Amino acid sequence: MSDTADDVEFPYDETASRQEKIESLQERLGVIESQNEEMRDKLLDANAENNKYKQKLERLTHENKKLKQSPLFVATVQEITPDGVVIKQHGNNQEALTEVTDELREKIEPDSRVAVNNSLSIVKRLDDETDVRARVMQVDHSPDVTYADIGGLDEQMQEVRETVEMPLDRPEMFGQVGINPPSGVLLHGPPGTGKTMLAKAVANQTDASFIKMAGSELVHKFIGEGAKLVRDLFEVARENEPAVIFIDEIDAIASKRTDSKTSGDAEVQRTMMQLLSEMDGFDERGEVRLIAATNRFDMLDEAILRPGRFDRLIEVPKPNNEGRELIFQIHTRDMNVADDVDFAELAELAGDASGADIKAVCTEAGMFAIRDDRTEIARDDFVDAWEKIQLESTDDTGNSLAFA
Numbered sequence: 001m002s003d004t005a006d007d008v009e010f011p012y013d014e015t016a017s018r019q020e021k022i023e024s025l026q027e028r029l030g031v032i033e034s035q036n037e038e039m040r041d042k043l044l045d046a047n048a049e050n051n052k053y054k055q056k057l058e059r060l061t062h063e064n065k066k067l068k069q070s071p072l073f074v075a076t077v078q079e080i081t082p083d084g085v086v087i088k089q090h091g092n093n094q095e096a097l098t099e100v101t102d103e104l105r106e107k108i109e110p111d112s113r114v115a116v117n118n119s120l121s122i123v124k125r126l127d128d129e130t131d132v133r134a135r136v137m138q139v140d141h142s143p144d145v146t147y148a149d150i151g152g153l154d155e156q157m158q159e160v161r162e163t164v165e166m167p168l169d170r171p172e173m174f175g176q177v178g179i180n181p182p183s184g185v186l187l188h189g190p191p192g193t194g195k196t197m198l199a200k201a202v203a204n205q206t207d208a209s210f211i212k213m214a215g216s217e218l219v220h221k222f223i224g225e226g227a228k229l230v231r232d233l234f235e236v237a238r239e240n241e242p243a244v245i246f247i248d249e250i251d252a253i254a255s256k257r258t259d260s261k262t263s264g265d266a267e268v269q270r271t272m273m274q275l276l277s278e279m280d281g282f283d284e285r286g287e288v289r290l291i292a293a294t295n296r297f298d299m300l301d302e303a304i305l306r307p308g309r310f311d312r313l314i315e316v317p318k319p320n321n322e323g324r325e326l327i328f329q330i331h332t333r334d335m336n337v338a339d340d341v342d343f344a345e346l347a348e349l350a351g352d353a354s355g356a357d358i359k360a361v362c363t364e365a366g367m368f369a370i371r372d373d374r375t376e377i378a379r380d381d382f383v384d385a386w387e388k389i390q391l392e393s394t395d396d397t398g399n400s401l402a403f404a
Helices: 014-068 102-107 132-136 154-169 171-177 195-205 225-239 263-280 321-331 343-349 355-371 379-392
Strands: 073-081 084-089 095-098 113-116 122-126 184-188 209-214 243-248 288-294 312-315
Touching: 084 113, 102 122, 154 171, 154 184, 154 195, 154 288, 154 312, 184 195, 195 209, 195 243, 195 288, 209 225, 225 243, 225 263, 225 288, 321 343, 321 355, 343 379, 355 379
Parallel strands: 184 288, 184 312, 209 243, 243 288
Antiparallel strands: 073 084, 073 113, 084 095, 113 122
16 A cells, blocks of 8 residues: 555544634624723713813803893882882992883882892892891800809899890780880999809800890991991891890990090990990890990990880909809809818908809819829819919019009
8 A cells, every 4th residue: 555644634623613713703892892891981980071161161161151241220119109210329339211021019118228220220139238247146055154153143143044044034014014115234343253153154144036245346447347246236136036145345336425536436335335325225126135244334325224225234353252152053063072172261361352262272273283193173273373373463563453
């Protein structure tokens, strides 16, 4: 036989070849699906980006349209007549007669604030204006000071409660007796005697809206600003009846009037005039009670002290021996005090101390104990604290201001 190896024929494996093609196609299909998924993600991202730019375009288009519009002017309705509405434009005080739609006519009334266009046609009614500074003075959360935290002022507390709380809680009593309830109370006395604490206790005790401010906040640089803030302050109080307004350091705007011609003094006097008008002017004050406090009673103008404005003038003096002992007990009730501490003795030592002085003594006594790494406050700590506070409260001439 002459057959050689080259002449040998191997059978073709058709099944294996097909399997390889299938695997190759499946591999390509997986790659295409992966690319398709990737392109889908990119498309979603592009759509999201496109939507973001569309929103930005709409916003810019809207802002551009607003900027191209003519500005509106603020005016006040003076009179509503059959022929139209008489308005006074703010700024130039010019009056004009303008037409108004029937729909707007039903919404406006004299003294309403409105917006007008260049042709002085009323576009819309504006909300009544009140200074935002007056609104932020409203106390949302009651102070944690109660009448139990005030010592030696039982008579003063009773008068304040009769003047402020009773008319709000039991107004029928005054009607049955046939008298008008007191409208205001002025607390006066030396610094640190508890005037502000009394006001805080009222805010804690009553459910009425409580609005606090300092007299200095009513003193402003520009003419009319202080008077406007006073007006808005009482307006906010009337909107939230029953309400209590507390003005601390009222002598800042209610000092005696002088012949001074300076613009600053004139502005302070204008502010006081507005306060007097709000206290007993033609407009009813409503269920609004006024508490004021001052350390300088001698500086106040007589006009603000007369009955009808402040019906109660309550002096808040420095406490007596019994009051000082009670104040020591109040300020040390949460302190770890040794058994040898005699509050009656401490009250005797602090002969001319105010409530604020006694609180400072108690705090300083605690600091002496902490410095010595002790958790109990001894009698000597209070004595040392008294000596330190006495030294700090001594004037240049060597006279003690805090204790006798």
